Amino acid sequence: MTHGHQLRLYNSLGRRVQDFVPSAEPAGMYSCGPTVYAFPHLGNMRAYVFADTVRRALRWKAIRVRHVVNITDVGHAVADTDTGEDKLEVAAARERRSVREIAEFYTRAFFDDIRALNILPADEYPRASAYVPQMIDFAATLEQKGYTYRLPSGLYFDTAQDPRYGELAQLDPEGQREAARLEQVPGRRRKTDFALWRAEQPGQRRVMRWDSPWGWGAPGWHLECSVMSIALLGPHFDIHTGGVDHRELHHVNEIAQSEAYLGDGLPWVRFWLHNEFLQLGAAKMAKSAGGAPRLADLTEAGYHPMAFRLFLLGGHYRSQLDFTTEAMDAAQATLRRLVARVQPLRPLPEADTLGAATAAAATAAAATGAARALDLMDAAIAADLSTPKILAVLQDALRDPAIAPDGLRVLAAAADALLGLSLGSLDPADLEHRRSVTELAPEELHAIEHLVAERTQARKERDWTRADQIRAELDQRGVQLTDTPEGPVWRLR
Ligand code: AMP
Numbered sequence: 001m002t003h004g005h006q007l008r009l010y011n012s013l014g015r016r017v018q019d020f021v022p023s024a025e026p027a028g029m030y031s032c033g034p035t036v037y038a039f040p041h042l043g044n045m046r047a048y049v050f051a052d053t054v055r056r057a058l059r060w061k062a063i064r065v066r067h068v069v070n071i072t073d074v075g076h077a078v079a080d081t082d083t084g085e086d087k088l089e090v091a092a093a094r095e096r097r098s099v100r101e102i103a104e105f106y107t108r109a110f111f112d113d114i115r116a117l118n119i120l121p122a123d124e125y126p127r128a129s130a131y132v133p134q135m136i137d138f139a140a141t142l143e144q145k146g147y148t149y150r151l152p153s154g155l156y157f158d159t160a161q162d163p164r165y166g167e168l169a170q171l172d173p174e175g176q177r178e179a180a181r182l183e184q185v186p187g188r189r190r191k192t193d194f195a196l197w198r199a200e201q202p203g204q205r206r207v208m209r210w211d212s213p214w215g216w217g218a219p220g221w222h223l224e225c226s227v228m229s230i231a232l233l234g235p236h237f238d239i240h241t242g243g244v245d246h247r248e249l250h251h252v253n254e255i256a257q258s259e260a261y262l263g264d265g266l267p268w269v270r271f272w273l274h275n276e277f278l279q280l281g282a283a284k285m286a287k288s289a290g291g292a293p294r295l296a297d298l299t300e301a302g303y304h305p306m307a308f309r310l311f312l313l314g315g316h317y318r319s320q321l322d323f324t325t326e327a328m329d330a331a332q333a334t335l336r337r338l339v340a341r342v343q344p345l346r347p348l349p350e351a352d353t354l355g356a357a358t359a360a361a362a363t364a365a366a367a368t369g370a371a372r373a374l375d376l377m378d379a380a381i382a383a384d385l386s387t388p389k390i391l392a393v394l395q396d397a398l399r400d401p402a403i404a405p406d407g408l409r410v411l412a413a414a415a416d417a418l419l420g421l422s423l424g425s426l427d428p429a430d431l432e433h434r435r436s437v438t439e440l441a442p443e444e445l446h447a448i449e450h451l452v453a454e455r456t457q458a459r460k461e462r463d464w465t466r467a468d469q470i471r472a473e474l475d476q477r478g479v480q481l482t483d484t485p486e487g488p489v490w491r492l493r
């Protein structure tokens with residue numbers, strides 16, 4: 001049996017598409033996870049749906065993987081600075097909760113969203129706060145090796161000692177990312193030097209604080225990813241993912257400190273994969289800007305999480321994507337059509353890997369058409385994860401009279417394995433566009449509430465004719481009414 005098309009991925013390190021062959025199995029994969037100080041927004045979710053696409057492509061190619069996603073609950077300072085306040089401590093003060101409560105609350109929100117988006121769970125979700133002693137050891141090793149210098153504000157990594165510094169970001173040798181680092185740090189030798197340890201300043205007392213050889217304080221933001229990935233995946237591993245913003249600063253620094261720490265002359269991680277941004281209007285959707293829409297806003301507005309997933313996968317991960325209501329409407333309509341077409345084909349066979357899909361196609365009647373479409377899907381995922389192409393192949397196949405139902409079954413299952421849209425199980429009723437109460441004009445909302453109250457009164461007075469009349473009127477306005485022991489509840493159809 002053929003193994004299909006060689007998986008090729010775009011490596012930010014060198015900026016080119018390369019054959020991906022794991023150096024060992026399971027292949028190690030690390031994805032920079034959420035900073036849990038606010039609700040994850042839709043842009044963040046693009047990063048995790050992207051990592052999930054990588055996971056699904058590896059599974060399809062029968063490559064076993066061990067996936068780690070970190071939870072940043074300490075160390076990430078406001079505006080990605082070295083000396084600013086910790087994002088979690090700012091959030092705790094704002095919400096009058098403890099940092100632990102903030103972290104737990106927003107970590108749960110993150111898990112809710114990735115579950116709703118049908119994202120395969122990682123093997124480990126390490127929390128930065130649980131690895132601070134290891135981070136101190138790591139920084140102490142760097143200090144022993146002479147890669148650091150001390151300042152009153154903490155311990156700094158000396159980037160001048162790394163001749164390859166900034167290779168990932170393709171910085172020029174004197175590379176100064178002014179935009180990213182407006183901050184002035186007294187005594188810092190180069191603008192690119194970054195904090196490994198952020199020492200408390202006289203009069204300052206952090207909420208999250210640890211004792212260290214450099215005084216009381218907290219770790220630098222970049223440290224956690226190097227320390228936790230090496231602890232859980234070994235010194236070298238195959239894949240590191242994140243949003244494209246990380247390619248410029250965070251990942252550059254992760255590489256510098258890890259290669260200095262390991263000191264074996266080998267590249268630390270072989271493949272660096274980055275997703276482009278999801279844009280909201282012209283502005284990038286940053287959590288810190290506040291007000292960025294999140295998944296709950298979409299479901300509240302009547303969209304299914306899988307429609308958002310389809311919207312994301314309808315663009316290639318390396319292209320910027322604009323979030324618009326029109327695009328979401330189109331995605332939900334496409335999903336509805338796909339589910340309507342796939343529903344009569346259920347149950348779908350097992351086809352999580354190319355091998356399983358090929359075997360199922362071989363036993364399917366009239367497999368020829370299916371085999372060709374299956375090969376196109378395999379070629380699409382292998383060519384740097386072309387999810388838009390997989391969708392197009394599926395849509396064409398579902399319209400192709402030459403492919404028998406058994407063949408379509410295999411193709412729908414294969415697309416599901418790669419795209420994770422749950423075509424095999426979604427209930428079409430869940431995809432009807434339901435208007436949200438928030439879309440109602442204030443007068444309309446008022447009128448509906450008034451009618452509901454009037455009907456309750458009519459029922460109390462046993463005026464059934466009037467109560468039925470009102471129900472009919474509410475029905476005309478698209479209101480779905482249910483009587484419960486606590487009284488009537490309603491929502492829009
Ligand atoms: P954060 O929680 O801010 O540390 O970010 C979590 C992940 O989301 C990182 O991989 C970011 O690069 C990524 N990310 C942040 N904003 C966006 C966006 N608008 N579009 C795509 N990815 C994003």
Ligand code: ZN
Pocket residue numbers: 031032033225250
């Ligand atoms: Zn990271």
